Amino acid sequence: MLYIGIMSGTSLDGIDICLVNIDQGCELVASQYLAMPLALKQSLLTLCSSGPNEIQRAALAEQQWAQLAAQGVKQLLSKTRLSASQIRAIGSHGQTIRHEPAQHFTVQIGSPALLAELTGIAVVSDFRQRDIAAGGQGAPLVPAFHEMLFKKHPQPCAVLNIGGFSNVTLLNENTSTLGFDCGPGNVLLDAWIQHKKNQTFDRNGTWAASGTVNKSLLNSMLSEPFFATQGPKSTGRELFNLPWLQSLLAQQEALADQDVQATLSEFTAQTIADSILAAQASTRSVWVCGGGAHNNDLLQRLQRLLPDCLVDSTDSQGIAADWMEAMAFAWLAHCCLENMPSNRPTVTGARGLRVLGAIYPV
Numbered sequence: 001m002l003y004i005g006i007m008s009g010t011s012l013d014g015i016d017i018c019l020v021n022i023d024q025g026c027e028l029v030a031s032q033y034l035a036m037p038l039a040l041k042q043s044l045l046t047l048c049s050s051g052p053n054e055i056q057r058a059a060l061a062e063q064q065w066a067q068l069a070a071q072g073v074k075q076l077l078s079k080t081r082l083s084a085s086q087i088r089a090i091g092s093h094g095q096t097i098r099h100e101p102a103q104h105f106t107v108q109i110g111s112p113a114l115l116a117e118l119t120g121i122a123v124v125s126d127f128r129q130r131d132i133a134a135g136g137q138g139a140p141l142v143p144a145f146h147e148m149l150f151k152k153h154p155q156p157c158a159v160l161n162i163g164g165f166s167n168v169t170l171l172n173e174n175t176s177t178l179g180f181d182c183g184p185g186n187v188l189l190d191a192w193i194q195h196k197k198n199q200t201f202d203r204n205g206t207w208a209a210s211g212t213v214n215k216s217l218l219n220s221m222l223s224e225p226f227f228a229t230q231g232p233k234s235t236g237r238e239l240f241n242l243p244w245l246q247s248l249l250a251q252q253e254a255l256a257d258q259d260v261q262a263t264l265s266e267f268t269a270q271t272i273a274d275s276i277l278a279a280q281a282s283t284r285s286v287w288v289c290g291g292g293a294h295n296n297d298l299l300q301r302l303q304r305l306l307p308d309c310l311v312d313s314t315d316s317q318g319i320a321a322d323w324m325e326a327m328a329f330a331w332l333a334h335c336c337l338e339n340m341p342s343n344r345p346t347v348t349g350a351r352g353l354r355v356l357g358a359i360y361p362v
């Protein structure tokens with residue numbers, strides 16, 4: 001059965017759209033990336049913190065987001081010569097603009113009704129709400145998908161997504177799947193290079209590699225209480241953002257800009273390595289996906305901090321690192337339509353297994 005998965009992640013770089021065939025597994029058929037137009041990126045970013053007239057701004061931004069996503073779906077259908085009627089459903093994550101699990105809410109916008117109307121395809125969306133209602137974090141949700149994809153791979157292993165934030169799934173054939181957000185992924189690296197060099201990201205981590213890690217800044221970042229807590233846990237831009245970094249920098253001696261980037265890269269690698277070792281010290285392979293899988297500097301630091309593990313992209317396992325999350329949301333839509341629970345209570349802390357998603361039929 002053919003499904004479309006759409007992910008618009010916390011990096012706000014763009015919308016990932018993929019076409020998959022779901023049978024026994026989940027096979028990637030085609031994909032389409034749409035860069036986020038600057039004005040929409042700015043509107044969405046502004047909605048990530050409180051401000052005037054939010055409801056109106058959110059309602060307008062989600063219409064623009066749905067128009068863009070629908071355009072991408074049409075491009076994908078035209079290049080694969082498929083018609084809307086051949087697609088069972090779209091699984092659309094939408095765009096997270098708030099994530100406050102401690103206050104029992106998370107907000108993803110993306111007007112699934114408009115997306116269904118514009119594409120003529122049923123849409124499954126609002127995946128996080130039921131898990132939150134059941135007392136869970138509502139994130140991360142990809143662990144069930146990783147569990148399905150990697151069940152035949154040697155375990156114990158970890159599947160690591162480095163997107164705006166990083167989250168890990170720990171698989172061990174003898175125990176229940178674990179998973180949690182490790183902390184920032186690319187979000188601070190992106191924010192710092194944007195602030196200092198007006199570039200959207202540090203390609204291959206070259207700028208970070210040119211700097212020197214500052215121990216004092218590193219330790220002050222690592223002392224953030226989020227890192228001392230065990231899972232279930234998830235995080236977002238509410239906690240880790242440019243002002244968070246700047247408030248720590250204000251307590252330091254002045255540092256060269258590239259040294260801050262190097263320290264951010266080391267910090268990101270260390271929070272990931274520490275959380276993998278704390279939760280599953282027996283891990284021997286770490287399969288990396290998400291945009292951070294392209295950051296050589298970050299992966300080298302991670303490999304150095306995890307000397308007993310093989311750290312490599314999921315590409316090496318035949319699973320496209322860039323499309324993992326979009327594929328996951330196609331599969332989550334399938335689970336919803338088949339009435340299959342897709343949260344993992346050991347990951348999110350929900351009271352039990354739940355079928356996730358709301359259906360917007362055609």
Ligand SMILES: Nc1ncnc2c1ncn2[C@@H]1O[C@H](COP(=O)(O)OP(=O)(O)OP(=O)(O)O)[C@@H](O)[C@H]1O
Nearest residue numbers: 009010011163164165186201203204290291294295
């Ligand atoms: N060649 C590269 N070198 C370094 N970093 C890269 C490269 N390509 C992508 N990235 C990073 O990956 C980010 C995008 O990753 P991704 O698309 O996985 O994020 P996302 O979907 O927003 O994530 P999530 O929802 O998991 O937080 C970019 O913002 C950039 O920081």
Ligand SMILES: CC(=O)N[C@H]1[C@@H]2OC[C@@H](O2)[C@@H](O)[C@@H]1O[C@H](C)C(=O)O
Nearest residue numbers: 010096099139140141142163165167
């Ligand atoms: C609330 C939210 O959007 N969280 C994202 C974010 O990006 C990475 C990490 O933080 C993860 O918890 C989650 O996304 C993936 C798709 C998940 O739910 O598994």
